[in-house]
Each structure stands twice: as C-alpha cells, then as structure tokens.
Amino acid sequence: xxxxxxxxxxxxxxxxxxxxxxxxxxxxxxxxxxxxxxxxxxxxxxxxxxxxxxxxxxxxxxxxxxxxxxxxxxxxxxxxxxxxxxxxxxxxxxxxxxxxxxxxxxxx
Numbered sequence: 001x002x003x004x005x006x007x008x009x010x011x012x013x014x015x016x017x018x019x020x021x022x023x024x025x026x027x028x029x030x031x032x033x034x035x036x037x038x039x040x041x042x043x044x045x046x047x048x049x050x051x052x053x054x055x056x057x058x059x060x061x062x063x064x065x066x067x068x069x070x071x072x073x074x075x076x077x078x079x080x081x082x083x084x085x086x087x088x089x090x091x092x093x094x095x096x097x098x099x100x101x102x103x104x105x106x107x108x
Contacts, residue, residue, distance in 0.1 A: 001054045004098040015056045018085030019045045059102040
C-alpha cells in the first residue's frame with residue numbers, strides 16, 4: 001500500500017484512517033468464522049510501515065524506499081496498491097500521479 005502527499009505528516013494523516021478501515025475489512029471474515037488472522041498482520045499503520053507492507057511519505061521519500069525495495073528484490077517492476085480502506089479518490093489519484101512523475105517519468 002502506497003500513499004504520497006505533500007509532507008510526511010499529510011501522508012500519514014491520510015494513510016492512518018485508511019489503513020484502519022482496510023484492516024477492519026481484512027479481518028472481517030476471519031472474525032466471523034472465529035479464525036485467527038495471520039500472526040504477522042500489522043495491526044497499526046506504524047507496524048505496517050515498519051514491516052514494509054505500507055510505504056507512506058513524500059514523493060521523494062517514497063521513490064527512494066520503492067527503489068531500494070526493487071534493488072534489494074532484484075525486481076524489474078512494482079505492483080502497488082494505491083486505493084485501500086477509506087482513501088479518497090483524490091488521494092489515490094495524487095499518489096498515482098506522484099508515482100508517475102517521481103518514478104516512471106524520472107527513469108526515462
């Protein structure tokens with residue numbers, strides 16, 4: 001999951017409630033069927049960032065983090081979840097636009 005905004009604080013303020021909504025939806029069927037969710041599932045945004053499930057920040061910081069991940073993995077493409085939880089369409093489109101300008105256009 002990726003969220004990019006004009007500042008680290010703005011990105012976190014968008015990502016935190018969205019992650020909470022996503023987590024509630026993700027755990028719904030587990031709880032309904034009395035099945036424990038995966039033990040490695042981050043229960044907070046901070047934990048999700050620490051575990052590298054989420055990348056949240058400015059265009060420049062997210063760019064560097066994603067490039068580091070690609071280099072470490074030896075990958076030649078990324079699959080990013082830009083819409084999740086309660087993120088608004090504008091927030092998702094801003095992230096998509098920033099990824100294009102910071103990563104895709106910058107690489108060509």
